[in-house]
Structures are given as C-alpha cells and as structure tokens.
Amino acid sequence: MTGRAAPLLGRFRAGYVAPSVLLVAGLLYAPFVWTAYLSLTRYDGLIPPEWVGFENFVKLLDDPALLTAIRNTLMWVAGTMLLPVGLGLLVAVLSYDIRGGAWFRVPFMLPYALSGAGLGLVWSPILSHDGIANKLLGVDTAFLQEAPHNTIAMLLVWTWQQLGVNTLLFAVGLQSIPKEPIEAARLDGASGWRLFRHVIWPLMAPLTAVVVGLALVASLKSFDIVWVMTQGGPGRNSETLAVTMYRDTFVASEYGYGSAVAVMLTVVTGLASYLYLRGRK
Amino acid sequence: MIRRTPILIAASVLLAACGSTPTGQPKTELTLYNDKGAWSKYFTEMGALSKQQIDLGMKPVGYTDEPTYQAFIKASFRTDVKPDLFTWQTGGLLKEIVGQKQVAETTAIWQEAIKNGDLSEDVATYYTVDGKQYCVPLNVAYWGMFYNKKIFDKHGLKPPTTWDELITVAETLKKADIKAFYHTSVLFSFVWFEQLLAGTDPDLYDRLSTGKAKYTDPGVVQVMEKWKSLIDAGYFSNPGDKTDPADALKNDKVAMVSFGTWFNTSMTQRNLDAGFFVIPNVNASLPKTSMIFESGPLCSLAKAPDPAASMKYLKWWTTTQAQEKWSSARGDVSANPKVTIKSEVLGQVTKDAGSGKYRLVNRYFEATPPPILTAALDGFGLFVTKPDSYRQVLEDIQKKADEYWSTHQ
Numbered sequence: 001m002t003g004r005a006a007p008l009l010g011r012f013r014a015g016y017v018a019p020s021v022l023l024v025a026g027l028l029y030a031p032f033v034w035t036a037y038l039s040l041t042r043y044d045g046l047i048p049p050e051w052v053g054f055e056n057f058v059k060l061l062d063d064p065a066l067l068t069a070i071r072n073t074l075m076w077v078a079g080t081m082l083l084p085v086g087l088g089l090l091v092a093v094l095s096y097d098i099r100g101g102a103w104f105r106v107p108f109m110l111p112y113a114l115s116g117a118g119l120g121l122v123w124s125p126i127l128s129h130d131g132i133a134n135k136l137l138g139v140d141t142a143f144l145q146e147a148p149h150n151t152i153a154m155l156l157v158w159t160w161q162q163l164g165v166n167t168l169l170f171a172v173g174l175q176s177i178p179k180e181p182i183e184a185a186r187l188d189g190a191s192g193w194r195l196f197r198h199v200i201w202p203l204m205a206p207l208t209a210v211v212v213g214l215a216l217v218a219s220l221k222s223f224d225i226v227w228v229m230t231q232g233g234p235g236r237n238s239e240t241l242a243v244t245m246y247r248d249t250f251v252a253s254e255y256g257y258g259s260a261v262a263v264m265l266t267v268v269t270g271l272a273s274y275l276y277l278r279g280r281k
Numbered sequence: 282m283i284r285r286t287p288i289l290i291a292a293s294v295l296l297a298a299c300g301s302t303p304t305g306q307p308k309t310e311l312t313l314y315n316d317k318g319a320w321s322k323y324f325t326e327m328g329a330l331s332k333q334q335i336d337l338g339m340k341p342v343g344y345t346d347e348p349t350y351q352a353f354i355k356a357s358f359r360t361d362v363k364p365d366l367f368t369w370q371t372g373g374l375l376k377e378i379v380g381q382k383q384v385a386e387t388t389a390i391w392q393e394a395i396k397n398g399d400l401s402e403d404v405a406t407y408y409t410v411d412g413k414q415y416c417v418p419l420n421v422a423y424w425g426m427f428y429n430k431k432i433f434d435k436h437g438l439k440p441p442t443t444w445d446e447l448i449t450v451a452e453t454l455k456k457a458d459i460k461a462f463y464h465t466s467v468l469f470s471f472v473w474f475e476q477l478l479a480g481t482d483p484d485l486y487d488r489l490s491t492g493k494a495k496y497t498d499p500g501v502v503q504v505m506e507k508w509k510s511l512i513d514a515g516y517f518s519n520p521g522d523k524t525d526p527a528d529a530l531k532n533d534k535v536a537m538v539s540f541g542t543w544f545n546t547s548m549t550q551r552n553l554d555a556g557f558f559v560i561p562n563v564n565a566s567l568p569k570t571s572m573i574f575e576s577g578p579l580c581s582l583a584k585a586p587d588p589a590a591s592m593k594y595l596k597w598w599t600t601t602q603a604q605e606k607w608s609s610a611r612g613d614v615s616a617n618p619k620v621t622i623k624s625e626v627l628g629q630v631t632k633d634a635g636s637g638k639y640r641l642v643n644r645y646f647e648a649t650p651p652p653i654l655t656a657a658l659d660g661f662g663l664f665v666t667k668p669d670s671y672r673q674v675l676e677d678i679q680k681k682a683d684e685y686w687s688t689h690q
Contacts, residue, residue, distance in 0.1 A: 042688070044651075045355040046381050129521035130534075145466070145521045145666045234466040234520070235663020235670070250348035252655035 032266070038259035045255050056260035065236045066261075069244040072151050073220060076240060077272075079155040080162075080219035085212060087159065088166025093196065095167075096174045105171060109164035116161075120228025123157045127229070144230050147237035154225050154238070162218075166211055173207035174200070209280050216276060220269045241265045308587040310338035311365035311594055313579075314357075315419075316350040318343030320546070323610045330606050335597050337590060339366070357582070358383045365591050368419050369578045371407045372647035378580075379410040385581040385588060387595060388414045394599045399617050401635065407576050407643070416578035417595045418616035420607075422541030423630050424476070424573035424644070427548065428556045432459060432536045440558035444480070447561055451516040454536050462511075463529055463538040466520040470661035471654075472539050473511075475645035478504045479571040480562040483642055486571075490648040492686035496679040505664070505671040507563065512668045520665040527551055541575055541644075542614045542627050549612035557626045559639070572634065575644035576616065650689065656681035 039056055041049035060066055091108060095101035114122070127133050127143040134140060143153040177200065185199045201208075223242035226232060232239035232247060239247070245265055249258025310332075313324060324341030332338040342364070344350035351374075357363050358381070369375060369384075378384045391414040394400040404421060408414045428440065436457055441447040451461035464473055478486045481504055488494035489501065511517065518535045526538045527547035538544065539560065548555045562570055579598060581591035597603050601619045608615035609623050614631045622628030633639065642648075649657060660674035 044377070045352070046358070046377050046383075125523045128523035129519040130524055142519075142521050142666070231467060233659060233662045234470075234666045235674075236659050237663070246348075247655070250352050251651075253351070253651045 035259045035262050038256055039263045041256045041259075043255040043259075044253045049256065052256065056257045057264075059257065060260055060264065065239065065244060068147075068236060069239045069241045072148075072238060073222070073240045073242075075148065075151050076155065076158075076219040076222045077216065079152070080158070080215050081212070083155060083159040084162035084166050085215045088163050088211075089170050091163065091167040092170030092174055093200075096171065101171075105164070105167050107164075108167050111161045112164045114161060116224030117228050119157060119161050120225045123160075124229045127153050127157075144238075145234060150230055150238040154229055157229070158222075158225055162215075166215070169207065169211050170204070173204045173211075176207075177203040205280075209277070213273060213276060216272060217269055220272060221265065241268070308365065308590040309336070310340055311587075311590060312342055313339050313366040313368075314342045314344070314350075314354065314364040315368040316344050316347055317368065318345035320611070323546075323607070326610055327603070327607060330603065331594065331597055334602060335593060337594055337597070339594065363582055363584065363586055365581070365585055365587065366594060367580055367582070369416065369580050370647050371576055371578055372643065373650045374647075375408070375415060375578060376410050379415050383583055384415050385583050385585060385591065386413050386415055387417055387581075387592075390414075390417060390592070390596045390599065393596075398619055399599045399601060399604075401616075401618055403635070403641070404576060404616055408578065416580035417599050419577045419579035419598075420543060421574070421576045421614060421616040422543045423614065423627075423634055423639075423641075424539065424541045424575070425557055425559045425630065426537050426539050427530060427544055428537045428558065429530050429533060429535075430554060430556045432533060433556065440556060442561060443565060444561045444563050451511075451514070455515055459533070460518040460535045461516040461537055462518070463526050463535040464517045464520055464665055465522075465526075466662040466665050468658065469540075470520075470658050470665060471645045473508055474504065474657075474661055475573055475642070476539060476560055477508055477563060479573060479642040480560065480567075481507070481564045483567070483571045483640055486642055486648075490643070490645075492682065492690060496675040496682060501675060502672070505675060508664075509668040509671055512665065517665075520662075527553070530555060541573070542630070543611070545613055545624060545627060546611040557624075557630070559630065567640075569638070569640040571642050572639040573644050574634070574641040575647060650685055652685050653678065653682045 038049060040051060040053060042052050042055075043049035091105065095104045098104075111119070124144070125131050129140075129142055129145070131143075133143060142149065144150045181199055181203065182195070185195055190199060221242045222240045223246065226238060226240055226243050227246065230238045232243040236244075236247075241261065242265060245258050245261040247258075248254050248261055252258075310328075313328075315324065317324075321341050321343045324339070324343070328339035328341065344353070354364070354367055354369070357367075358378075369378065375384075387408075391400060391405055391408065394417075395402060395405065400418070404418055405414060408416055408418070426440075432454070433439070436453055436459075438450050438453060441450050454461040462473075464470070475486070478489070478501065482500050485494055485498070485500045489496065494501070518529065522529065522534075524532075524534060525547075526535075526540070527544070528551070529535045530538050530548075531551050531553045542557075545555075545557070559570055559572060579595060581588065581595060585591040598607075599617065601617055604615045604617040604620045608617075608620050612623055612627075614622055614627050618631075618635055622631055634641065645657075646654065657678045660678045664671055664674045
C-alpha cells in the first residue's frame with residue numbers, strides 16, 4: 001500500500017464497509033429482530049400485532065406437535081450424519097487412489113443438480129401408495145403415510161441427493177492431505193482401517209468439521225423435501241421444526257406463534273453449531 | 282465534480298428504488314393476482330375479451346400454493362407492490378380485510394347487478410359485511426358427486442336419490458372390486474366431514490362454524506363414526522394415492538369423486554364426460570337436501586393503483602357477456618343466473634339451487650377460521666389414514682377451537 005493510499009483508505013474506511021454492513025443489518029439482523037418481536041405478540045398478518053409477552057413460548061412447551069417435530073428433526077440430524085455424510089465418506093475413501101475413481105463418483109453427483117422442491121416432486125409419486133416403488137417391490141407399504149416410515153423414506157431421498165456433494169468434498173479433502181505422512185505410515189506397516197483411523201482421518205479433520213457442520217445446520221432446518229412430499233403429515237406426523245414454523249406462520253396465519261418456533265429453531269441451530277465446533281477444539 | 286458524482290448516482294438509485302412516478306394516466310391493462318394458477322389459460326382469454334369489450338386488458342399472475350399467495354396479498358397491503366385485482370376467500374378472511382379497510386367497497390356494483398339480474402341476493406350474503414358489499418364473485422360452485430358414467434353403465438347403476446341408494450351403489454361397486462369414493466389426506470381431507478355433517482345436521486354444522494358447538498359434541502362424534510364405518514366398509518380409495526382425482530376418475534381407479542362444480546373444468550380438460558348428482562342427505566327427515574356451496578371473490582384493494590379501472594373491471598366481470606365466456610370456457614356454473622350453462626346437469630343444479638330447492642351450506646374451507654381449519658385439515662388427514670384416531674382428532678381440533686374462540690367471539 002502506498003503512502004498516499006493509506007490515509008485515503010483510513011479516511012473513507014467506514015464508507016467502504018458501510019454497504020456490506022447495511023446489507024447485512026437490513027437483510028439479516030433487522031428481520032431477525034422483527035421476528036423476535038413478533039414471537040412476543042399475537043399477529044395474523046393483518047390486524048396489528050398485539051403484545052402477549054412469553055405466551056407463545058409457554059404454548060410451545062405444551063404443544064404435542066412440537067414434540068413430534070423435535071423427534072423428527074433429531075431423526076433428520078442423526079440420519080444425515082449416518083447416510084449422506086457417512087456414506088459420502090465411504091464412497092470417497094473407496095474411490096480414492098483407484099483408476100477411474102472420478103468416474104465412479106460422477107453418478108452420485110448428478111442428483112445434486114435438483115432443488116429440494118424438485119426432488120420432492122420427483123420422489124413423491126414414486127413413493128406414494130399407488131407409486132412405482134410399491135409395484136417394483138411387490139409390496140403395499142404406506143411409505144409416506146405412517147410415522148416414522150415417512151421420515152425414513154424422505155431421509156433416503158435426501159441421501160440420494162446429498163451423497164454426491166459430500167463424496168466430492170471428502171474426495172477433495174483426501175486429495176489435499178499431504179502424501180508424506182501416509183507414505184511414512186505405510187512404510188511402518190499401517191494399512192486399511194488402521195491407516196485410515198490413525199493417519200488419514202486426523203489429517204482430514206478440518207474438512208470433516210466443515211462437512212459435518214454444514215450437514216448439521218442443513219438437517220436442523222429440513223423443510224423443502226418434507227413440505228413437498230408430505231406437507232408434514234398426515235396429521236403432522238412427519239413435521240420438522242422448520243415445517244412447523246412455516247405451517248403455523250403461513251398456513252394457520254399465526255405469525256406470532258410461528259415466529260416463536262422460528263426463534264426456538266434459531267437458538268437450537270446456533271447452540272448445536274456452537275457445541276459442535278467447541279467440542280472439536 | 283468528482284465529489285458530486287457519487288451523490289448523483291446515489292440520488293438516481295434512490296429515485297429508481299422509489300418506483301415509477303404516477304403519470305395520472307388511466308391504466309389500460311390490469312394485473313389479476315390469483316391462487317388459481319391452473320386457470321391461467323382461462324384468465325388470459327378473459328383478459329383478451331375485456332380488452333375487446335371495455336378496452337381494458339387483464340394479465341393474470343397465478344399462484345398454486347395457497348399460503349404463499351395469501352402471504353403475498355397480506356404483504357401487498359403494507360407495500361407499494363399492489364395488485365390491481367386479486368382473488369380471495371369469503372367468510373372470516375373477507376371480514377378480516379374489510380375490518381382492516383384494505384378492500385374496496387362494491388355495494389354500487391352489486392345493487393346495479395341485482396337490479397339487472399346479473400347477480401342474486403342469495404350470493405350477496407357471502408359478500409356482505411356490516412350491510413355493505415365487498416368484491417364480486419369470481420366463481421360460484423355447488424358441491425356434489427362426479428361419477429364415471431362408464432362404470433355406472435357397466436354395473437347397471439343409476440345416480441342415487443337417497444342415502445341408502447348411495448350405499449347400495451357403493452356396495453355393488455365393492456363387490457366388483459372397484460373403489461366407490463375418492464378421498465385424500467392432503468388439503469381436501471375435510472370433504473367427507475362437511476358432507477356427512479351437513480347431510481345429517483346442518484344446524485350443527487353452522488353452530489360448529491361459529492364456535493357455538495364443539496367438535497366433541499355427540500352429534501359430531503356420530504358423524505365421525507359414520508365416516509369411519511364407510512372407510513371400514515372398504516368404499517374409499519387409499520388416501521395416500523397421489524393420482525390426480527380427475528385422472529383416478531377417468532382411469533376407472535374410483536367410481537365417484539365429491540368436489541365442487543369447478544371440478545368439471547378438469548373433466549373438460551380431459552375430455553371426460555362425467556356424470557354429476559347431488560349427494561343425498563344421510564338424515565332423510567331433513568326438509569331440504571343440504572348442498573355445499575362456495576364462492577370465491579374477485580377483489581380490488583381500497584388503495585388500488587387505479588381504483589376506477591379496477592372497479593370498471595369488477596363491474597364488467599359480473600355482466601352476462603363476461604360470465605358466458607368464463608363459464609363456458611371452464612365448463613362450470615356461473616354466479617350470473619342469466620348465463621346458459623353448457624352442461625345440462627350443472628345447469629339444472631344451478632336452476633334448482635336458485636329456486637331454493639336446496640339448503641346451501643357454506644363450504645368448510647370458508648366457514649372455518651384459519652387456525653381451526655389448519656388443525657382440522659391435519660386432523661382429518663390423520664383420521665383417513667388411521668380411522669381409529671377419530672376421538673383424539675376431534676379433541677385436538679376442539680383444543681384449537683377453544684383457543685381461537687376465547688379471543689374471537
């Protein structure tokens with residue numbers, strides 16, 4: 001930086017930062033503060049909000065649908081860690097360092113091009129009672145009707161889409177780790193599971209933190225697939241917290257109560273991310 | 282100069298962001314926001330016709346997701362993105378936007394239309410809040426049973442005129458391994474509840490809609506038990522089927538589908554010549570056959586971009602020449618009694634309904650306040666997949682109803 005540019009930058013420093021700060025404040029902080037305020041009101045989107053204090057949060061604790069939503073959301077988190085993330089790692093490791101490994105990974109990547117809503121539209125008729133899945137398997141299963149089958153079915157669909165991107169991220173991680181420690185370990189006689197567990201896995205830790213962190217947040221706010229495939233039903237038995245938030249706000253027009261769910265979901269997501277990242281230190 | 286440039290740019294951006302400057306020129310084309318995305322073709326045809334007849338075009342903007350649509354319209358009340366015309370719902374939702382002074386009064390249009398015979402007093406009641414009218418009918422629909430004529434002919438069946446005859450038809454079809462009735466766990470899960478309740482005790486139906494009766498009352502419980510007995514008897518299709526009901530009817534998957542007359546639009550689109558009959562009352566001793574009725578409003582905002590143009594359009598919409606086109610294109614009935622209905626059977630139903638032959642019952646969707654409706658749709662959705670859950674379902678809906686009516690009586 002030149003001597004002339006430094007004071008100029010210093011003088012207008014706030015000006016350079018201001019557009020970004022204004023965008024973040026206007027598009028992220030302000031809506032959050034507004035949502036937090038609405039969570040303390042009774043509001044149907046038309047009549048001006050009426051202050052009710054913590055009534056919505058008290059109601060939340062007494063809502064059996066919320067317990068179902070929490071149970072389903074936890075299933076989404078656990079299922080996501082096990083399937084898209086776990087299988088993604090497995091596919092990446094199995095296809096690492098072999099001839100044509102990249103080609104092996106390509107089919108897993110293709111479904112990633114679909115949006116969550118598109119994914120739901122494709123799979124919903126397949127898994128419906130009169131869909132092709134029942135016909136191909138020769139069964140009469142209500143994949144999307146009974147809990148917890150419907151959440152498991154949607155998790156498998158989610159896996160079909162997400163597996164590729166997780167595989168890709170892990171493959172990139174595997175390719176970027178230094179070769180020397182692996183060679184050294186091999187010379188010392190390490191191979192297979194022991195090589196992976198004690199050498200490769202620790203070297204991949206920074207990338208794993210990102211993949212798991214992203215998957216954790218994505219699974220906590222699972223919405224689009226559920227909304228398109230079951231709308232959280234039947235009878236709210238496949239609802240996740242994000243679906244509960246949308247349903248209470250926009251379907252039932254209870255903006256105050258829906259905002260309380262949104263605040264709770266934000267706190268849960270923030271807390272889970274914080275605890276996860278803290279636990280990795 | 283250098284210092285002024287950013288200020289000029291910022292000012293230009295701000296001016297651009299503030300939207301177009303009102304020119305004072307009357308609009309020549311209106312946008313009609315609607316929650317009937319599947320009807321875009323028909324709206325576009327109406328736009329072309331209005332351009333011809335009153336020199337005012339119309340362009341539809343259709344939504345297919347109701348919550349998204351309603352959220353947009355509610356947001357438009359507080360922003361500058363205001364539709365010229367929009368579709369809405371009668372009942373509690375219309376009262377709400379009238380209460381908030383967001384919707385333009387249409388009393389003058391109604392008075393003239395009733396005088397000319399273009400609209401009827403009966404329909405006006407659905408559009409009246411505190412003695413004044415708001416919006417005009419986009420459509421009206423009478424609910425009944427569409428049936429597959431081919432299946433009926435094959436098994437020697439005739440449209441039933443009593444509840445017992447309807448059950449005999451269902452039993453005959455069951456023996457032939459054909460599902461008699463369509464039902465679903467999503468959105469239209471309320472259809473059989475409203476039909477059975479209105480056909481058993483329409484007064485109870487009305488009281489339930491206004492919070493004067495409870496979902497746990499014996500009369501409502503009996504209706505659920507009746508519905509359960511029909512499901513247990515094996516008359517219904519699987520509620521988890523995703524096949525469009527119109528396709529299910531066309532492809533012989535079910536023999537009968539209960540919907541409003543607007544369902545005939547789907548029949549028209551599929552070139553299916555389906556039959557239609559009025560569903561007989563469960564309770565034969567009722568003086569009149571209960572018939573579910575719905576009417577969807579077409580509205581203008583109180584602060585519409587060009588109020589005069591919007592009013593001109595609403596007035597035109599009620600006229601016979603506009604309604605002839607709207608009705609015939611979709612193969613549906615019309616709010617205008619002077620319109621000739623293409624379908625003979627639907628024309629007869631409209632005529633009979635107009636002469637007071639039926640007791641018209643406001644559709645459950647409009648008659649029930651949104652928070653209770655949402656709980657009920659979820660509850661009925663659960664019930665059709667697990668019929669044994671009916672008591673729990675009714676208790677859950679009543680819990681929501683208690684909560685709602687405690688602040689809305």
